[in-house]
């Protein structure tokens with residue numbers, strides 16, 4: 001189902017595990033910060049809404065989405081229960097979009113394989129700024145909210161296995 005057919009911000013609190021004792025790291029790319037700040041707010045608000053204490057959320061900023069890989073690797077060393085990688089990559093004139101998107105995707109995938117801490121992929125890869133706006137609190141909801149819920153569920157899975 002495409003994003004246009006669902007609201008990224010909707011979740012049923014009755015299906016969300018108890019997150020009171022989990023710690024979360026959020027690494028935020030500064031590129032397209034009008035988008036990434038919206039994604040961060042969605043993620044932060046969802047974590048708080050589900051009982052995560054404010055002091056159990058660590059935020060670091062990195063220059064761009066490609067640096068999310070290293071930032072998340074170092075965040076994992078902070079003994080958090082899950083990490084959320086937040087970025088916004090928007091198509092420009094060249095193929096750089098393709099390489100950044102592929103690189104960050106593969107890098108975050110690798111962290112999920114190599115380490116024992118789940119890293120949630122909250123990196124928008126949009127053709128236009130409007131598509132990004134629509135997914136960072138606009139008409140399709142907020143990908144950051146979706147990512148926070150995924151992070152809670154994965155932290156819970158990790159704690160039970």
Ligand SMILES: Nc1c(NC[C@H](O)[C@H](O)[C@H](O)CO)[nH]c(=O)[nH]c1=O
Pocket residue numbers: 029031032063064065066067087088089090091100
């Ligand atoms: N064009 C975008 C970038 N490009 C920058 C790279 O992510 C990286 O910081 C640079 O290549 C230095 O290593 N980053 C985004 O997050 N979004 C873009 O649209």
Ligand SMILES: CC(=O)[C@@H](O)COP(=O)(O)O
Pocket residue numbers: 089090091092093094095096097098100
């Ligand atoms: C994703 C990017 O790196 C891209 O936005 C940069 O723009 P351009 O391809 O025009 O250099």
